[in-house]
Amino acid sequence: MKHLVAKIHPADNVLVALTDLPIGTPVAAGGRTVTTTAAIPAKHKLTLHALAVGDAVTMYGVLVGRMRQPVPAGGLLTTANIQHATDGYTESQARAPWTAPDVVPWQGRTFQGYHRADGRVGTANHWLVVPLVFCENRNIQVLQEALVDDLGYGRRNSYRPQTQALIELMQAGKSVEEILQADLAGAPDGRAQPRLFEHVDGVHFLTHEGGCGGTRQDAQALCGLLAGYVTHPNVAGATVLSLGCQNAQVSMLKDEIAKRDPHFSKPLLILEQQKIGTEEALISQALRQTFAGLMLANDQRRRPAPLSKLTLGLECGGSDGFSGISANPALGHASDLLVALGGTVILAEFPELCGVEQELVNRSVTPETARRFTSLMKAYGDAAVAAGSGFDMNPSPGNIRDGLITDAMKSAGAARKGGSSPVVAVLDYPELVTQPGLNLLCTPGNDVESTTAEVGSGANIVVFTTGLGTPTGNPVAPVVKVSSNTKLALRMPDIIDLNTGTVIDGEETIEQAGERILDYLVRVASGETEVSAVRHGQEDFIPWKRGVSL
Template identity: 75%
Template sequence: MKQTVLKIHPDDSVLVALIDLEPGDRVYYDEATLLVTEAIPAKHKLAIHDLASGDAITMYGVLVGQAKQLIPAGGRLTTFNVIHATNRFDVHRSTYSWTPPAVDQWQHRSFMGYHRSDGRVGTANYWLVVPLVFCENRNIEVLQTALIDDLGYGRHRSYQHQTRELMAMVQAGRTVEDVLRADLEPTEQSSDSRRPLRLFPNVDGVKFLTHEGGCGGTRQDAQALCGLLAGYITHPNVAGATVLSLGCQNAQVGLLQDAIGERDPHFDKPLFVLEQQTIGTEESLISQALRQTFAGLMQANACVRQPAPLSKLTIGLECGGSDGFSGISANPALGHASDLLVALGGTVILAEFPELCGVEQELCDRSVDAETAGRFRDLMTTYAQRAREAGSGFDMNPSPGNIRDGLITDAMKSAGASKKGGTSPVVAVLDYPELVTKPGLNLLCTPGNDVESTTAEVASGATVVLFTTGLGTPTGNPIAPVVKIASNTTLANRMPDIIDINTGTIIDGDETIQQAGERLLEQIIGVASGIIDVAAVRHGQDDFIPWKRGVSL
């Protein structure tokens, strides 16, 4: 008989509904039987026993909420009868012991990557065109228009033919109702024969990072932006960069050069910096930028993929559009893949600090020393305090989509989100936008916002990002492939154009968490080698949002 509910941890006071449940249904767990007292949609939670007002609610073995009123056994947990609650945490002397998973079958495996002079290995080979200030965004867009299509890097999907069909309907005098009911032809895919061949076959693309920063705001904003951009310019997936500066902005060229030097004291990639107020006319600026970018692309094209051990991989762990299954399928599967990679000597980055709320004690206890645990405690405490001062505490983190699909408190969401980090020790805690330097599990302070966090993980060195989603999120990144992992089979079938891997097989009973994690690791190797082309890359989903150190959940 197919399992209908799941008790995640022996100490839990709730069950997760794996299918839609109706009043009067009987569910079975731990050799016990529970009568369902009201409709419980799949992904939502039902009480194992009566919960009185003020009673603690536990999931994953941790406190995730508190009952606001009586919730009868078999009743549904909602935002009306549950409030966010977490336990206090602090740094204690850790006795954490980790047994790495068996990795014999991958011990001698490699991926095909781009080797850089600083010893890091990229999974892609891009050229960057970067503005130091938003005033240069238009010039960046002019360069993008001049370069992309003719160099063979144009996006493969176009909806222009649908626009032409609609134009023809309007010109023919058709009604509004006709237009709304129009059965447009499917989107045409540009064939390889219709796209120009790449002039630089070893360069994966030219990427343009527009943003709204660089001036105004605080000096700290400018410093953080330069640190973030330096993370991209020195990134192993990047061969070199063209930087446009206006000249008078807060984010001065010197700040960027200092940040580059901090990350790579022996930086030797081609880097061209052009300042518009010094050069003069737009025509002169664009012409010079084009010449220098072509010269840089010629140098970048000389780099080719070569074998590298899996220990050279750096993986960013991310979730977005989470649902009530994320914490029991996609995230723990990703956690097992993370543990496998750490056991192989690789590096993983777990970010989104608002979504670690409630599991702080576990992460402190897993830290390799008191200093590491203390830094995590301090960053979490400061972030939470600033959020409260702005009137938007961590308890306000779950989105309407999260709540609709079963994640009704931030602690409940966090307890499942943290499973992406597996069980390995925390070797370092980084503040935005620091560079990761230690192999193993690293914690990076970022907001929970999908794009801000993904942007930051890549700046810290992630060469591939694994992104779990239960609702469907198209987030990508300009220079690192973002692998989309569905928590449920329904999503994977409904949005196959953005989903790369389905771990709903765990919910369906067709696969264990360990099997799914091993499958993920194989996918990582294929993506890192350039063999597997992920959906976000195919669609040109180049999301890039710097985090201004205000409150963003």
């Protein structure tokens, strides 16, 4: 049964509108009835009782803002009458025991994965072509042109037939108006060339703008991130192009690889342009060696693996006022199930943990873990303020338009992706995840930078919740898109994989939605189900240059 409003936590003094509420609508929640004194759009918040200037606004049981203007009971919260505010936090812990969910139905469940020499298991089998410096981006693109289409990894949906149709219309003397109104018919055509290497899922080219010209710390972080991708369980091997004189030296990359895998044994092909000479010689060698590497990668086969070998990256982007009450808590339940099964979960986006720090401190398994979290959070927040910004500026125009009007409100809902399990480790970008359980990874809230970082830290599958829709993907890890609302799932079915708007619609519980997410992830991890981002060739890769990015 669908309700009109939701009260998330017993201590909350605001409600979430689950549908558009005209002025004068009586709504009941928490044993009280209030009548709307303004039109409340779906996803937005209305006050449960009158609030005066300076009063606290509580959602999810935490402070998410303070009133800057008085609002009567049943009134609409807006950026004009509320401002961002959070409670402080310390390293002191008030720990509570965790009650793990029942995982008996999942015991013995496996997925079909690629077993690597370091003990990790991949959900896919890719080859990487990586530049150590932006100077090599053009050579990377030349290799991409030479390899992708002929090996059968070209774009599946090509719009070239439509371009050809437009050319023909122009050559036939049609006017601009006629061309704009023309029916181009013909859906995008399919991939013409079959895949040559049946057991290699893709060849991916990770161009970037780093490697030189910045600080040595930037180069070190880039090499750490690239090492995370080269050693990633979804990667069979890599071709690396180096110019030779850049800050990000080959030796630096090898050191970072050794940190992550001391016994690294995958094929790693390194070519340095300043040693080899001409472009033709460089590309010829790179093509020959990469083709030979792909032949070796094609020998890999999927074998059963326990669910404890899954490392799940948790991401959200284009969030809305329903994200924190449908998609995120459902993903949180899936996360708790995976942790209880011995798996690994990564919760990142530190600017979107603003206001829930004390809860995460209390969930930390050791004082040292709590201390590292608070230290990274404070350093990040101070850096943002020093740059003339702040976490309070994190919500985007789309977030605000759809009900997330303070960063604390956004963060309190975003953090629910991490479920309720203990925090076993806190990592700084671009460190590798090594401990099973819930890990916190310091990244920006930027969707692509954060997703890029989570995969670099070892996520072999990512779940990305969204309320507004985004095509974001990743070169080596499948990115599963989960909609917070049914309208989005119906409007953008080409990018949404799962819909948890069913929770808002009263069709299933958060727990049922979470179990459905985990079941879907097992099928994706086994290669049985292809997610939309993979199908569209969405391969977003943006290293975080360690400045202020919210």
